Amino acid sequence: MAKRATQSGSIKDVAALAGVSIATVSRVVNGVANKASDETIERVRQAIAALDYRPTSAGRNLRQRTSRLVAVLAANLANPAMTAIAASAERALRENGLVMVLCDTHDEPALQDEYMREMVAQQARAIVLLGAVDSPMLRKVRATAAPLVFVNRRDPTGAESAFIGIDNRRAGEDVAAWALARGFRRAALIHPTTASSATRERVMGIVAGFTAAGAPLPERFVMSPDVGGDHLETGFEAARQMLGSGDVPDLIIGTSDLIAFGAQRAWREWPAAPPMPAMIGFDDSPMNAWLAPHLNSVRIPYAAYGQAIVDALAGDVVNPQIVLDHEIIERDTRIGATDR
Amino acid sequence: MAKRATQSGSIKDVAALAGVSIATVSRVVNGVANKASDETIERVRQAIAALDYRPTSAGRNLRQRTSRLVAVLAANLANPAMTAIAASAERALRENGLVMVLCDTHDEPALQDEYMREMVAQQARAIVLLGAVDSPMLRKVRATAAPLVFVNRRDPTGAESAFIGIDNRRAGEDVAAWALARGFRRAALIHPTTASSATRERVMGIVAGFTAAGAPLPERFVMSPDVGGDHLETGFEAARQMLGSGDVPDLIIGTSDLIAFGAQRAWREWPAAPPMPAMIGFDDSPMNAWLAPHLNSVRIPYAAYGQAIVDALAGDVVNPQIVLDHEIIERDTRIGATDR
DNA sequence: AAAGCAAAGGAAAACGTTTTCCTAATTGCA
DNA sequence: TGCAATTAGGAAAACGTTTTCCTTTGCTTT
Numbered sequence: 001m002a003k004r005a006t007q008s009g010s011i012k013d014v015a016a017l018a019g020v021s022i023a024t025v026s027r028v029v030n031g032v033a034n035k036a037s038d039e040t041i042e043r044v045r046q047a048i049a050a051l052d053y054r055p056t057s058a059g060r061n062l063r064q065r066t067s068r069l070v071a072v073l074a075a076n077l078a079n080p081a082m083t084a085i086a087a088s089a090e091r092a093l094r095e096n097g098l099v100m101v102l103c104d105t106h107d108e109p110a111l112q113d114e115y116m117r118e119m120v121a122q123q124a125r126a127i128v129l130l131g132a133v134d135s136p137m138l139r140k141v142r143a144t145a146a147p148l149v150f151v152n153r154r155d156p157t158g159a160e161s162a163f164i165g166i167d168n169r170r171a172g173e174d175v176a177a178w179a180l181a182r183g184f185r186r187a188a189l190i191h192p193t194t195a196s197s198a199t200r201e202r203v204m205g206i207v208a209g210f211t212a213a214g215a216p217l218p219e220r221f222v223m224s225p226d227v228g229g230d231h232l233e234t235g236f237e238a239a240r241q242m243l244g245s246g247d248v249p250d251l252i253i254g255t256s257d258l259i260a261f262g263a264q265r266a267w268r269e270w271p272a273a274p275p276m277p278a279m280i281g282f283d284d285s286p287m288n289a290w291l292a293p294h295l296n297s298v299r300i301p302y303a304a305y306g307q308a309i310v311d312a313l314a315g316d317v318v319n320p321q322i323v324l325d326h327e328i329i330e331r332d333t334r335i336g337a338t339d340r
Numbered sequence: 341m342a343k344r345a346t347q348s349g350s351i352k353d354v355a356a357l358a359g360v361s362i363a364t365v366s367r368v369v370n371g372v373a374n375k376a377s378d379e380t381i382e383r384v385r386q387a388i389a390a391l392d393y394r395p396t397s398a399g400r401n402l403r404q405r406t407s408r409l410v411a412v413l414a415a416n417l418a419n420p421a422m423t424a425i426a427a428s429a430e431r432a433l434r435e436n437g438l439v440m441v442l443c444d445t446h447d448e449p450a451l452q453d454e455y456m457r458e459m460v461a462q463q464a465r466a467i468v469l470l471g472a473v474d475s476p477m478l479r480k481v482r483a484t485a486a487p488l489v490f491v492n493r494r495d496p497t498g499a500e501s502a503f504i505g506i507d508n509r510r511a512g513e514d515v516a517a518w519a520l521a522r523g524f525r526r527a528a529l530i531h532p533t534t535a536s537s538a539t540r541e542r543v544m545g546i547v548a549g550f551t552a553a554g555a556p557l558p559e560r561f562v563m564s565p566d567v568g569g570d571h572l573e574t575g576f577e578a579a580r581q582m583l584g585s586g587d588v589p590d591l592i593i594g595t596s597d598l599i600a601f602g603a604q605r606a607w608r609e610w611p612a613a614p615p616m617p618a619m620i621g622f623d624d625s626p627m628n629a630w631l632a633p634h635l636n637s638v639r640i641p642y643a644a645y646g647q648a649i650v651d652a653l654a655g656d657v658v659n660p661q662i663v664l665d666h667e668i669i670e671r672d673t674r675i676g677a678t679d680r
Numbered sequence: 681a682a683a684g685c686a687a688a689g690g691a692a693a694a695c696g697t698t699t700t701c702c703t704a705a706t707t708g709c710a
Numbered sequence: 711t712g713c714a715a716t717t718a719g720g721a722a723a724a725c726g727t728t729t730t731c732c733t734t735t736g737c738t739t740t
Contacts, residue, residue: 375688
């Protein structure tokens with residue numbers, strides 16, 4: 001790897017140019033009050049501008065024992081909803097002087113651990129887990145190192161930890177109520193066996209919702225992760241089971257939009273398939289408005305996540321629980337709409 | 341922000357536990373040969389394992405004047421093709437002991453500059469521009485700081501720089517040849533006014549391809565960025581123009597898949613629209629197989645980008661030009677297929 | 681047996697900051 | 711006038727590494 005000098009001027013050069021000590025420069029940079037006259041501040045400012053100086057983070061990190069990096073470990077960046085949240089996080093962090101490092105754990109504990117180690121070594125200010133999975137480092141880091149924030153999925157170790165997300169249980173109930181209100185009678189539910197709290201709570205809510213209304217429970221199609229690596233495959237395989245059984249529902253409820261995408265493909269590719277049921281998913285992927293015009297979905301407020309993450313980090317509450325609002329986006333409730 | 345100790349043991353603790361100097365520990369960690377007996381190495385290893393020690397990067401960065409961070413500045417993370425490339429980059433970099441920092445510049449020069457400054461301050465090992473836009477810092481950094489690698493779009497300053505991407509000109513010619521071979525007679529071309537080299541070369545190739553075959557040129561719909569912020573909007577608006585004119589083509593060529601998605605939506609929402617033309621885009625977004633089954637596209641080899649980036653950084657060629665293979669993915673050439 | 685050389689490993693400098701002590705000058709107040 | 715408090719600013723320590731010297735020891739070669 002060709003090495004090159006990485007930055008020209010250091011604080012020493014600025015100090016020399018301004019005719020002050022490096023301590024004074026540092027204080028001006030960091031806005032320490034009552035430590036420099038207006039005149040001195042101005043001279044230092046000029047020197048900084050002249051040299052285009054910016055404090056090198058290594059020195060700063062070393063001294064302060066923490067960096068400005070905030071790690072965001074996402075379970076699956078191929079999911080547009082995840083990247084939308086990441087984009088929101090990145091913006092909010094940047095506005096607060098922090099830098100986001102985005103990593104894709106592919107839902108694998110080993111990879112998640114590798115990143116966590118690396119980020120601890122980087123003295124990350126915090127680690128945001130956007131879909132955490134249980135792993136050894138998780139427990140260790142929570143005990144000793146950077147603050148953790150769990151987004152969407154709760155801390156899988158079961159401990160009380162900072163959490164940001166919608167009320168998945170309520171969202172599930174809302175979906176059940178919506179399905180009944182719209183007159184669906186034979187719903188089917190597809191979900192992965194993931195131990196994720198989000199999936200679990202959504203399923204619980206849905207079941208509770210149907211039960212409370214005295215309605216028959218939706219038939220359930222549960223796919224273990226090894227059947228289909230991701231949610232797309234999960235939905236695909238589950239829908240093929242439905243089609244194979246010859247008994248199709250009037251509504252497919254997926255615990256994520258990706259599941260619905262998979263189901264849609266299964267239907268499309270099935271020879272002489274019956275009309276496709278209506279569908280409802282979770283997340284309201286940003287692509288839906290463009291590519292999945294028939295998919296109803298529970299919208300999560302992407303744009304609000306960034307601020308929530310910053311709040312969780314900045315606030316002095318110990319394990320903040322931030323609940324964001326969800327909303328059912330109704331697009332098309334007709335059976336067969338997807339096939340048009 | 342609640343501060344916590346970020347890491348427990350330092351190299352000093354390891355040295356003490358192993359009964360050696362910190363210099364020796366450092367050498368063992370970095371695998372310096374002939375500086376420690378096997379026995380000593382083993383003792384140090386044990387101490388490292390016992391304390392779960394990992395060198396803090398701040399110290400290392402400070403001394404070496406460079407970090408293990410590689411910045412990837414992406415123009416638009418909402419584009420699934422971009423995130424697919426980012427995922428590939430991240431994996432390849434990690435396998436080479438580097439850490440990816442992913443940022444979204446939203447194609448804005450000011451934002452790109454802000455990130456470049458930050459990454460220079462972080463002493464990033466390299467900066468990968470996944471869709472660069474011209475900006476002041478670009479020139480400055482190229483002159484003095486971290487190595488730059490341009491992906492997909494060439495260096496917008498016009499300078500000779502490291503580049504990774506497909507042969508866009510050739511890809512454009514291939515699309516023209518494909519369109520003619522499939523019997524399309526009245527193609528339309530939608531593209532943004534971006535000064536991006538990728539768009540420019542694709543358009544040039546397409547035009548050259550039609551010209552060389554003595555075929556009439558496709559009608560062009562050029563949208564300036566302020567009409568539609570992103571490619572989705574660009575495609576949407578252009579298609580509405582077509583529909584409004586009452587004169588529709590038999591094939592829509594978009595310089596990206598997102599443009600095609602936008603066009604598709606315009607058609608869907610237009611009252612009593614004529615049958616939708618066949619479409620071909622660029623990138624072959626990973627979502628296409630699931631959600632855009634009719635969209636033909638020029639596939640770029642996402643998975644190959646990561647290794648190419650590592651090669652570009654590790655190699656000793658000065659400004660490597662790495663050309664990756666593209667391929668036309670034909671899905672459905674029928675007019676009206678999208679409307680079904 | 682002397683000279684040379686490689687292996688093993690320690691002491692200490694250096695990297696660029698921030699921050700803790702200092703000191704000196706100035707101001708405020710009785 | 712005298713004393714305390716505040717302001718302004720410098721010197722130097724500390725952060726955790728890597729790496730340059732340097733020394734010692736043991737072995738090989740004449």
